[in-house]
Amino acid sequence: MKLQFSRKTLGIPYGIFLILFVVAPLVVIVSYAFTNGTGRFTLSNLTGFFADPNTLGTLLYSFVLAFVTTCVCLLIAYPVAYVLARFHWKRRSVLLMIFIMPMWINFTLRITALKEILTLIEGNLAFHPFLNSVIGMTYDFLPFMILPIYNTLEKLDGSLLEAAADLGADSVQAFLKVTLPLSVPGIVSGISMVFLPAMTNYVVLDMLYNSTYIMGSLIGSYFSAYDWHGGSMIALVLLVIICLFTLLTGRDEENARGGALL
Amino acid sequence: MNGKNAWKKAGPLLAVLMALVLVPGACLSRTAGFTSQAAAAKEQVLTLRVCNWEEYMDLGEWDPEEETIDLESGDILGELPLYEEFEDWYYENYGQRVEVEYSCFGTNEELYNMLTLGDVYDLVCPSEYMIMKLMSEDQLVPYSAGFFEESDPLNYYERNVSPFIRETFETHEIDGQSWSRYAAGYMWGVTGFLYNPEEVSEEDVSTWALLSNPDYFRQVTIKDNVRDAYFAALGAIRHDQLTDAAFLAAGDYPEALERTMNDVSQETIGEVQDYLQSVKDNAYSFETDSGKADMITGKVLANLQWSGDAVYAMDQAEEDDFYLNFAVPEEVTNLWFDGWVMLRRGISEDPAKQQAAEAFVNFLSMPENAVRNMYYIGYTSVISGGVDGDQVFEYLDWTYGAEEDEEETVDYEVGYFFDPEADPSEYTITVPADQVQRQLFAQYPPADVIGRSSIMQYFDGDANAAINRMWINVRCYNLNKVPVFGRVLLALLLCAVVAGLFVMRRKGRKR
Numbered sequence: 001m002k003l004q005f006s007r008k009t010l011g012i013p014y015g016i017f018l019i020l021f022v023v024a025p026l027v028v029i030v031s032y033a034f035t036n037g038t039g040r041f042t043l044s045n046l047t048g049f050f051a052d053p054n055t056l057g058t059l060l061y062s063f064v065l066a067f068v069t070t071c072v073c074l075l076i077a078y079p080v081a082y083v084l085a086r087f088h089w090k091r092r093s094v095l096l097m098i099f100i101m102p103m104w105i106n107f108t109l110r111i112t113a114l115k116e117i118l119t120l121i122e123g124n125l126a127f128h129p130f131l132n133s134v135i136g137m138t139y140d141f142l143p144f145m146i147l148p149i150y151n152t153l154e155k156l157d158g159s160l161l162e163a164a165a166d167l168g169a170d171s172v173q174a175f176l177k178v179t180l181p182l183s184v185p186g187i188v189s190g191i192s193m194v195f196l197p198a199m200t201n202y203v204v205l206d207m208l209y210n211s212t213y214i215m216g217s218l219i220g221s222y223f224s225a226y227d228w229h230g231g232s233m234i235a236l237v238l239l240v241i242i243c244l245f246t247l248l249t250g251r252d253e254e255n256a257r258g259g260a261l262l
Numbered sequence: 263m264n265g266k267n268a269w270k271k272a273g274p275l276l277a278v279l280m281a282l283v284l285v286p287g288a289c290l291s292r293t294a295g296f297t298s299q300a301a302a303a304k305e306q307v308l309t310l311r312v313c314n315w316e317e318y319m320d321l322g323e324w325d326p327e328e329e330t331i332d333l334e335s336g337d338i339l340g341e342l343p344l345y346e347e348f349e350d351w352y353y354e355n356y357g358q359r360v361e362v363e364y365s366c367f368g369t370n371e372e373l374y375n376m377l378t379l380g381d382v383y384d385l386v387c388p389s390e391y392m393i394m395k396l397m398s399e400d401q402l403v404p405y406s407a408g409f410f411e412e413s414d415p416l417n418y419y420e421r422n423v424s425p426f427i428r429e430t431f432e433t434h435e436i437d438g439q440s441w442s443r444y445a446a447g448y449m450w451g452v453t454g455f456l457y458n459p460e461e462v463s464e465e466d467v468s469t470w471a472l473l474s475n476p477d478y479f480r481q482v483t484i485k486d487n488v489r490d491a492y493f494a495a496l497g498a499i500r501h502d503q504l505t506d507a508a509f510l511a512a513g514d515y516p517e518a519l520e521r522t523m524n525d526v527s528q529e530t531i532g533e534v535q536d537y538l539q540s541v542k543d544n545a546y547s548f549e550t551d552s553g554k555a556d557m558i559t560g561k562v563l564a565n566l567q568w569s570g571d572a573v574y575a576m577d578q579a580e581e582d583d584f585y586l587n588f589a590v591p592e593e594v595t596n597l598w599f600d601g602w603v604m605l606r607r608g609i610s611e612d613p614a615k616q617q618a619a620e621a622f623v624n625f626l627s628m629p630e631n632a633v634r635n636m637y638y639i640g641y642t643s644v645i646s647g648g649v650d651g652d653q654v655f656e657y658l659d660w661t662y663g664a665e666e667d668e669e670e671t672v673d674y675e676v677g678y679f680f681d682p683e684a685d686p687s688e689y690t691i692t693v694p695a696d697q698v699q700r701q702l703f704a705q706y707p708p709a710d711v712i713g714r715s716s717i718m719q720y721f722d723g724d725a726n727a728a729i730n731r732m733w734i735n736v737r738c739y740n741l742n743k744v745p746v747f748g749r750v751l752l753a754l755l756l757c758a759v760v761a762g763l764f765v766m767r768r769k770g771r772k773r
Binding site: 053054055056057058060061067119124125126127188206207209210211212213217218221223224225226227245248 | 369371372374375378480481486542545546547548549550552561726727730733734735737738739740741742743744752755759760763764
């Protein structure tokens with residue numbers, strides 16, 4: 001028996017996966033979003049979304065939360081990645097592993113531990129719901145910021161920096177004119193890997209006692225009220241926002257090859 | 263070219279891999295087919311699809327040394343999951359093989375969504391309001407007349423259900439039909455506060471307004487569930503009316519109470535929203551399941567809780583020598599039930615299946631099995647026993663009865679549950695004095711608490727939509743709260759982000 005696989009046939013498993021778990025759900029979401037309870041086509045879910053100060057407020061709240069989280073992640077991740085990549089430690093991979101290791105531990109367990117630590121520090125978690133949410137998200141997403149930045153910095157050609165020094169740039173100038181611009185793809189990739197999940201990951205908020213809804217929990221509350229149509233519309237709008245965001249950053253992400261280590 | 267060669271080399275390897283994955287699967291399905299065919303030849307196996315709450319049935323594996331319940335009428339010990347024991351019991355008594363497919367759900371809404379999406383079950387165990395909803399949508403099969411035949415020794419439910427539960431199920435109706443026709447009770451309870459008696463005074467915990475009491479700023483949790491929150495808020499808002507002497511003394515008090523607690527007029531929903539808003543600003547958090555743990559670890563001082571979970575939390579805390587109490591506010595408490603209902607789509611007019619479903623309910627209603635469930639999950643069974651043994655009452659005495667050297671004891675009456683017509687002394691147990699505020703109180707609240715209990719209806723259509731809207735209003739950050747300068751700042755920020763992305767993209771292209 002002679003078996004031969006063309007590339008086409010090898011693509012079949014993924015094709016099936018794609019249709020079952022990506023295309024089909026999307027079709028369902030879109031059809032729910034544009035119908036009402038009786039199955040008729042309607043735009044009222046869409047207008048409802050933009051007329052409701054609650055959904056818009058939630059969008060804003062999620063956005064601000066995700067924005068702050070991303071900034072904090074970036075501020076922590078960049079120096080770490082820089083130090084790891086530029087200085088020649090003997091056991092660099094071990095050091096890097098330490099930063100990635102939290103990802104090997106179950107998410108719920110990690111946040112529960114964080115909850116206890118924060119309670120020890122703050123006494124009562126309920127006084128700082130927003131701050132706690134930012135800390136929780138940062139804790140959760142930091143590796144996703146470190147890795148792509150580390151990857152770009154690590155591949156940075158050292159001779160470029162030597163050339164900069166030869167041409168009279170001091171170390172600050174060399175960093176600003178050479179290192180930073182060349183690491184932009186990694187930064188962009190990191191941002192998109194942190195910002196988007198941070199807008200919807202409501203489990204962190206739930207576990208750290210932030211009673212204000214973000215997009216994920218809002219969709220959930222629509223579903224538990226049996227309003228599949230309103231919930232689907234929120235999911236769809238979110239999807240469109242994410243698409244726009246990805247379109248704007250897509251090209252750089254390709255260059256960054258971020259997360260190759262994941 | 264190189265690539266193609268590589269594929270050719272990898273081809274056989276992949277084929278082997280795939281064969282490894284596929285062949286055993288095919289074998290498995292074939293043998294499964296053979297065995298079931300063989301069984302069918304011998305006798306038909308009926309499949310009963312049961313869906314229950316998570317951790318809501320005794321799953322056995324008790325430690326015989328530590329956990330045997332040694333009652334006067336004999337020892338009780340859970341070895342196998344109850345639903346597995348049912349399979350043998352059913353074969354012995356009905357001569358038919360049955361296989362129980364046991365699965366679980368997390369919330370009533372989740373169960374409803376599962377049913378809507380096409381999952382098929384024969385027997386499910388939702389709460390009273392979901393039963394009402396399913397009843398009104400004609401999704402349920404009524405219990406057969408034979409199920410209510412008290413003379414049949416296998417009808418454990420009819421023979422052993424508490425008179426109090428029986429009456430409640432008979433007097434409550436949906437569309438002119440009483441619940442008892444469609445639902446058999448399983449567990450029941452009330453809502454109240456689990457609290458730390460060292461930090462919270464009895465007076466403070468005697469009202470639902472504890473939730474908004476500034477003395478306990480950020481130290482009380484409330485359920486993240488619109489129905490429980492709505493009920494508690496109404497109790498707090500209507501405090502004066504509900505505790506008014508004339509209101510309490512009126513002849514139609516139970517009906518008036520239920521009317522008040524099921525008020526979903528526009529103004530009332532508005533009032534509830536305002537109140538819950540203040541609760542959100544005052545409470546520790548809205549919790550789905552963390553409340554018990556937070557009480558035990560001392561993160562919060564009080565927690566709106568269902569009686570069964572309160573028992574569980576009190577038991578857990580006791581293991582660390584930490585003592586928690588349970589109290590039911592003076593205004594009103596929410597009386598709730600979980601019950602077994604048969605689904606039309608699952609049973610589909612198959613009498614054999616319906617018989618098995620009804621037998622399953624009867625099996626769970628054997629007093630011995632009721633005790634096993636109560637011991638295992640901490641909730642209170644609707645079974646009081648009597649006809650087929652007094653294990654439930656014995657178990658109560660076994661669990662809570664005072665030791666002989668106990669210093670302070672009180673007599674605790676539970677006759678309303680076991681037999682209202684018997685002499686009260688017959689169903690009175692002597693217990694340590696602190697039990698009046700602890701597990702016993704939560705598991706079998708005294709008659710006066712039951713007197714001020716109200717059932718909460720299910721809300722449909724507009725009322726349901728209005729309440730859910732109210733809930734979203736409470737939980738969401740409202741855009742109108744943003745001041746003008748905030749909006750300007752925000753717009754600028756947004757522009758900066760978009761512009762930044764564009765610039766980055768340009769730079770990327772240049773390279």
